[in-house]
Amino acid sequence: MGAATHFARATPNAKQLRKDAGSWLKELRLRAGLSQIELAARLELKYYTFISQVETGYGRVPTESMEAWAKALGAKPSEFARRLLSFYDPDLYRLLFGDKR
């Protein structure tokens, strides 16, 4: 089945790319002068532990909260989402934007 094949396939280094995304997010947070707890408070998260989960690369920023993350980190939402897409779904990113990051 086409759809199943598509979703079963993933970039071989998906894990590494998520870690790279996490490092980038951590860099943005530190540049914004926020602790993980402060960022979680801005995002109105019940626990700050999810910030750590994302920054260590085990989790990802949910699409529905990308705008809130961008604003909390002082980034432009469209550029923020575009950069995250390059980490989380590089194939789709390449189709949409070419190889430019």
Next chain:
Amino acid sequence: MTVISFTPKFEGEANGWTAEERNQFETLYAARTHRGEASECAIEMTETGDPQFFLLGPAPQYECVLSISRLSGRYVIEDGNGGSIGETASLDEAMQTASRLRLHSRMGIVARVIAAWYAFREFVEEKTEPVVAEAVEFAEVLTHVMPQVAAIA
């Protein structure tokens, strides 16, 4: 950072977890791996030194499907999206909650939605195909008959 694949032995860095907690995680990990719901696990620390345990879903994504953190002596259980599953001071209770939880990776959910959509579309096509075919047939008959009807009229 400690990442363990398939045979978790939390012998090196404990990252703030006690031996008892690590043993419980190993049991949880073994059960989840046996059910094909996990393929790796990892222990970490937040920047303020709170310990975290991550259960990672199947390859190739290896995305977090469950996390357990200890904050001020309380266990916080979250799903892969940071959704709160539970909070308790009891390790046993935390493990029970984590064991009961149905794990779905994000990609798994997306794949299920896509599969459901395709199944629905196929069902609709199957049902509407005979009706459409009949309509086409009727239109063909009309195009043949209409000139004659027009001539008679």
